Amino acid sequence: EVQLLESGGGLVQPGGSLRLSCIGSGFTFSSHNINWVRQAPGKGLEWVSGIVGSGDTTYYRDSVKGRFTISRDNSKNTVYLQMDSLRVEDTAVYYCAKWNGYGDMWGQGTMVTVSS
């Protein structure tokens, strides 16, 4: 069974940092792109960042460029999202998804709250 499991969310003050993890199972992890999508409370979905299977190429939305870093360790079937200089507007549930231009499998999400 294909599964993705996020972890690492929590409460952090503005300007702080968090590292999210996404562990995949049930598929050849290194062959697939993984993306992060977030959803602020009561709002719609917003694409955040993506990384190709080899880890060679990464993508970011403009509002997180220079603050977020995506990476992966295929030996651990894990993708990371390092989030620095967090802002109140980054508060959201963060989902990782197996990505083919669209998300064909999603994790259950991890909540990130940025508040003083």
Added chain:
Amino acid sequence: EIVLTQSPGTLSLSPGERATLSCRASQSVSNNYLAWYQQKPGQAPRLLMYGASSRATGIPDRFSGSGSGTDFTLTINRLEPEDFAVYHCQQYGDSPRTFGQGTKVEIK
């Protein structure tokens, strides 16, 4: 970036009725690269359709997608109780990938 506008915001229907959801793009979506997702409260999105009209694995055939260019539609025939949820469209023909704001299908 491509802005996707979904309508209506909320659709109130009874089980057994047909739901017609619209997703309109601010510019043409390349190759009709348009996906639809279903999301229930407290759950992750679930892929329903991709390529505007191709059903994802395991999706019942009462769900169908159509459209091209800037106008896309998700139709749910004979609504089942488990179909009441929020539906999102997403384009993947251009970067950045963008989503609509969602349509809630609620029980009337």
